[in-house]
Amino acid sequence: MVIVGTLSTIWIAQKAAVSFFFLPAQFVLMNPLSMILFVALLIGAAVKRRDREWHPRLFICGMAAIMGPSFGRLLPAPLFMYSMLTAAFIGMIAFPVAGIVRDKLRYGRVHPAWWFGLGSILLLQSATETLGRSAIAGAIYARAVVGTPGARVPGLSYQRPPFPIAS
Template sequence: MATLVIPPLTAARGERFFLISAIVMSVLVVAGFSLQLAAGRSSFGAPLRVHIHAIIFFGWVVLYLTQNILAARGSLALHRRLGWLSLAWIPAMVAMGTYVTVLLVRLGHTPFFFQPGYFLIMDPLSVFTFAGLAAAAIVKRRQTQWHRRLMFCGMAILLGPGVGRLIPMPLLIPYAGEAVFALVILFPIAGVIRDLRVTGRVHPAWWWGLATIAAMQFTINLITFSAVGVGIYNAVAAGSPGANVPPLAFPPFPPH
């Protein structure tokens, strides 16, 4: 059986791209939430559920960055052992992300730059899509080039809340969701460009990742603005203050 030999320079460039990207992604997430804290739009006095949600999702950012550092250093044994944490971490992210979204909808506290019905579909579907890509990456863990690219695309989806806090979302109504999508998808596009420059071809994992992210955004809009989406919202909000909030109307701007 022939052995594929990757030239040292190409391998080094590959490690550098994924490591630098992981650092940039992590910085964006931290910067986005830090800006909210500095602006007084969030505080450490938030309910316990908010802190648990933050710990779980920031924990994944730390894990993703750590895994890329270990891979770049060649500490693959530790990288593999640490990777098994994802089997518990990802389901926790799906459960907590969905729970918090449903709770905000029922309280009638969805972000004012999203229609409540859009928010209800967008958040859980984004987390489920991330989980799907991450699960595929785990299945492909023995195929490094597939594994790292699929996990990269999954991590890109999680950038939404971070980058959304760094751009003027109120000014982007009614296209705030599409604006975040456009920024998120730039990361796998950068991966495509990197492959073309370094190897002269695009690894198919990028196409799968890009198609999945695009399908996610299409599905969010398809469900939200359909009778199914309105029905889901009404069922979730039934018997709560959120039931009095029109699912497809933008909430009023918060008082200054």
């Protein structure tokens, strides 16, 4: 999944087909980082498979880590425009936040697996927002798209939307 997802992300960038609401360099980092976090949380859940407290919570957080593209397709991009990454992130954290609320209401405390998972997703978002806007991400993007139509697309600039924008 990590390999195919990363290759798909690179192919989209090489075709110059990154959605207008993402910085192309940010997009090239976001999906692989999400999948790496998913795998890490899934491995944690597998290691804790006999622990009825940790296993399902880590699994849910892992699934939430890769929900970004799903929310990207469900949310109305023209309304969010260049805040789409943040909007998808809010959808992603809804899962661990719901688990936190459930634990607090049901048990009077929050299991540490939720904090671990939520913290991991917050780090993912922070890395995507900061590193994805850096010269490092721009260089990674440039290297990934060299010699392809994506090379004509600046990695650290938003593309024009496919519809007119009112001034």
